[in-house]
Amino acid sequence: MITASHTDEGFGGPYAAYPTQTVHVRVDKVPIPPPPDGWGVHVHVGLARHQAEHAEIGIMSVTKVGLGPDVTFDPWEAAAYGQILGFTVGAYAKDGDMRGWWFWQLWQW
Helix, strand or coil: CEEEEECCCCCCCCCCCCCCEEEEEEHHHCCCCCCCCCEEEEEEEEEEEEECCEEEEEEEEEEECCCCCCEEEEEEECEEEECEEEEEEEEEEECEEEEEEEEEEEEEC
């Protein structure tokens, strides 16, 4: 679960530039080996509940095998697939509170 809240007027800016909460995950640092014959990571996010004027949750960026720097999403994505080594989930709430969820799965191709 990820939660975010905001009560300050005049926060400003688009949600993609100003998350009020973030989660950074490095899949390649988790102590489980990927299957040897090929693997893929699936990341999913969703908004569970909000009591805010505006609330968002999404995948802000991913680090993929062999693609150099992070791939940044604007607007944020609800799902990402592929040979992902890490990802960042962002949540935004304006004038209230929100709760969202995220998970990742490791799949053999």
